[in-house]
Amino acid sequence: MNRKILLPESEIPTHWYNIAADMPNPPLPPLNPQTHEPLGPEALAPLFPKALIEQEVSTERWIEIPEPVREIYTQWRPTPMFRAYGLEKALDTPAKIYYKYEGVSPAGSHKPNTAVPQAWYNAQEGIKRITTETGAGQWGSALSYACSLFGLTCEVYMVKVSYEGKPYRKLLMNTWGADVYPSPSDRTAAGRAILEQDPNSPGSLGIAISEAVEMAAQSDDAHYALGSVLNHVLLHQTIVGLEAKKQLEMAGDYPDVIIAPFGGGSNFAGLTFPFLKDKLDGTSSVRCLAVEPESCPKLTRGVFRYDFGDTAGMTPLLPMYTLGHDFVPAPIHAGGLRYHGAGVLVSQLLKDNLIEAQALHQTECFEAGILFANTEGILPAPEATHGIAQAIREATIAKEAGGEKVILFNMCGHGHFDLSSYEAFLAGNLVDNELPQTEIDASLATLDTPQV
C-alpha cells in the first residue's frame, strides 16, 4: 500500500510550463477599454513588474523559476500526492483516486506558488507596496506571507461578506503585517460609487479588484497583484501539475480524468496544463474537468466575449467566459469561486473543446467535504470540496460501468479558517441557490463590451 507519494526536494521543477506555446488557437489579444484596439504589454507597466509582463505575453514553452524562489518553495514543496484509499473504500469504487495536496503551504492553499514569485519580482524592481483583493482570504493571506518575506507592505481589499464571516483569515493577514480593508470601502472612488448605490453591498471580487487597481495606479512605488485569472499566475501554478506528473509516474499510473475547482482558473490550470500538454502533443486523451459553483456558473452558463476583469471597468478587456462584470453572485461559502469571469487561457481551451466544465450546488460539495474529512482525515476548504464532489461523481460512474478509471483531483487548500461554513452546514442552515436564467440574462444585457 503506497498511500503517500513523495518527491525529494531535488525534484522540484526548475521551469514553469507555458501552455501558450502549444495551444492550437492562441488566445485573442487584450483590448484597450476606450479604443477597443489590441493592447501592448506596455499598458500593464503601471501595475506589474517587467518580468511578469513578459511572462504574461510569452510564448516560450518553459520559463525558468528564479533560484531564490525555488529556495523558498522548498519550505513546502514538493507537496505530497495521496492515493485516496479511505475515500475509495467508502465509495466501494473500482476507480483509483489520487489527490495532490496543496494545503501544506504556509497559507494553506496553492496560492503561495504564485504569491512568492510575484512578490519577489516586484521587490527586484524596487517596488515597496503591493495592493490586492481577496475573496475568502486565501489569496490575501498568501500575498501577505510573500510580502513579509521581502519586506514589502501589503494592502488587501477583502470582499465584505468574507471580511465579516472569516475574521481569522483577516487576522492571519494582519499577523504577516498586511493592512486589510472590507470592500467596498470608502477609500477609493470605485468603492464609494458602489456604496452610494447599495450601502449594504456584500462586495464581490470584481469590486475589490477595482479598489486595489485604483490604489496601485495612483502611486509610483506601488504595484498590484492578482491571485488568479492572468496568464503569469496560471504559469506559476504549473509547478503543481509538473510535480503531480512525476508522482503519478512513480505510482505507475496516468489519469483518465483530472478535476479541479474553478474560481479564475489558477489551481485548475496548475494541475491540468502539464497533462494537457500530452493531449496537445497527441499522446494522451486525458479529460480535464473544471468545477464551478451553480451560483457563479461562468463556464457552463456564461458567454465567451470581451469583458473587464473588474466591476468598475478599469482593467483591459479580456476575451473570456463571463457572467458580466456587474454580476454579484449569491454569498455562498466558497468565496474563492465567486468571480464573474475566467482566465483567458482556460477560456480559449474551453472554447476549443479541449477541457470540460461542470457546475455543482454547495450542499453536495459540503457533503463530499465531510465524507473526505472522515475518510482521508483532511478538512477541505469549501472551494476544494467542489473538486472532491466531482471526483465522487466520476468514481460512482466508474462503479456503475464496472471499469477501472484513474481520477486525479486538486485538494487545493485546507478549511481550517472556514469552520463557520461547516458550522452552517452542520446546523442545516446551508441552502442551494437556484440561479434563474433571467438574472444571468439581465447581467449580460447590460454588457456593452466588444464581441469576440
Ligand SMILES: *Cc1c(COP(=O)(O)O)cnc(C)c1O
Ligand atoms: C483561490 C482559491 C480557489 C479559486 O481560485 P483559482 O484561481 O480558480 O484556483 C480555489 N480553491 C482555493 C483553496 C483557493 O484558495
